Amino acid sequence: MKMTMNNDHKTINLSVLIVDDEANIRKTLSYCLAAEGHTVISVSNPADAAGEAKRRSFDLAFVDLRLGEENGMALIPILLSDSPWTKIVVITAHASIESAVEAMKKGATDYITKPFTPDQIKFLTRRIGRIREMENQILVLEEINKRLGPEDSLQTKNIGMQRVIETAKKAAASEATVLLCGESGTGKSVFARAIHNWSPRSGKPVGVLACPAVPFDLLESELFGHARGAFTGAASDNPGRIAACEGGSLFLDEIGDMAPSIQAKLLRFIQDKEYERLGESKVRKADVRIIAATNADLEKRVADGRFREDLFYRLNVITLTIPPLRERPEDILSLSMDFLAHFCRINHKTVLGFTDEAKQSLTRHAWPGNVRELRNTIERAVILGCGEWIGINDFPDNISPAAGTPAIGDMVTLSTIEELHIRRVMAGTASLQEAADVLGIDQATLWRRRKAYGI
DSSP: OEEEEETTEEEEEOEEEEEOSOHHHHHHHHHHHHHTTOEEEEESSHHHHHHHHHHSOOSEEEEESEETTEEGGGHHHHHHHHOTTOEEEEEESSOOHHHHHHHHHHTOSEEEESSOOHHHHHHHHHHHHHHHHHHHHHHHHHHHHHHOOGGGGOOOOOHHHHHHHHHHHHHHTSOOOEEEEOOTTSSHHHHHHHHHHHSTTTTSOEEEEEGGGSOHHHHHHHHHOBOTTSSTTOOSOBOHHHHHTTTSEEEEETGGGSOHHHHHHHHHHHHHSEEOOBTOOOOEEOOOEEEEEESSOHHHHHHTTSSOHHHHHHHTTEEEEOOOGGGOGGGHHHHHHHHHHHHHHHTTOOOOEEOHHHHHHHHHSOOTTHHHHHHHHHHHHHHHOOSSEEOGGGSOTTTSOSSOOOOTTSSSOHHHHHHHHHHHHHHTSSSHHHHHHHHTSOHHHHHHHHHHHTO
16 A cells, blocks of 8 residues: 555555456446556456455455355455455445445445446545555554553663764665664664654554574565465465565664575665565565664674675665663663663552662663663563562672672772762763763763773
């Protein structure tokens, strides 16, 4: 389903199936619908209609009640079983209240009698087009809400992270391929969804395919689809992720793990928007934007011969490197509070906050698993904690300090006290400049201290 502008009104272009045993009706309806920009397939019998419904999805189907000696009423549940979102309009020259009621009970959307005028058809298809558009928007919003968490807001006090977000917003407005780099757990999938939502494609589908999660021998089929019988176990057609994301975006996570044979086919799709399903020679086209992510050094993999150089340059049009959580300590406590509120809400718990010791543990931990590790830590603490405040005993052993936090006068080095003080000041200030002002040093000195202490 696509959207175009026709004269002074918006036309939703639908995929339409016509089922009628009268050739003149099929021809007239097809001409009328095609003139409005719709894609039309017409057949004369239920068997062909069921076959077409298995090969592709339809937004709208016009079904005659009398198809020779067969009853079109029986076709309604068959069409809806393959595509429950299809809007079925019953057409008949023998209208009756009883047949209209029966059609509605079986799942038909509307009922019109022959002869009908082109204006009737145009009015009907435009109304159904608006319904399908709203349904698609609801699906997109439901998918966003299902995945939405505190990290999806992309709120940050870190200057480096703010620059990445600004660049991502600029890139989103373009059609360029985006490559997201960064350690595991930094939020690459969050950025991919944000780029899609900021883009002109936001009302269209967005898909996610984690390359390492799919076996090499199935990844090509999952990405491009396959025809029935293409390989052992392929009992039916599979349209593939690219076809499912028509008009939208496809996020390929950890693309560095993709097999070289599939890399070549992906390169062709990025360049020409063309591909073939496995077991099929027909060339297909799709309008899908690719957003890729990796935690690997792709340039090194290119040098080692494990990743195609031409594909790397195609992906590397706009590269965003997301900083690890240890490089943005000023965000740790605010993220922790957001996660706390989120998990308290979904687990029906009341927790007021973190103890001072817990806050110190959170800001001192290196977070090798980045935001994902922080999220899991807070979720665990909310579920297992019993008090009004989360303390260090609610954290895993690797996060809780083995000994008490050093204080002034303890038998520790000056660098230990300095590191702790810098971490606390940065956690309690809104920017690096504010932290530097509190510490009485300039930003360059603070940068060197952070680098030395791995902050």
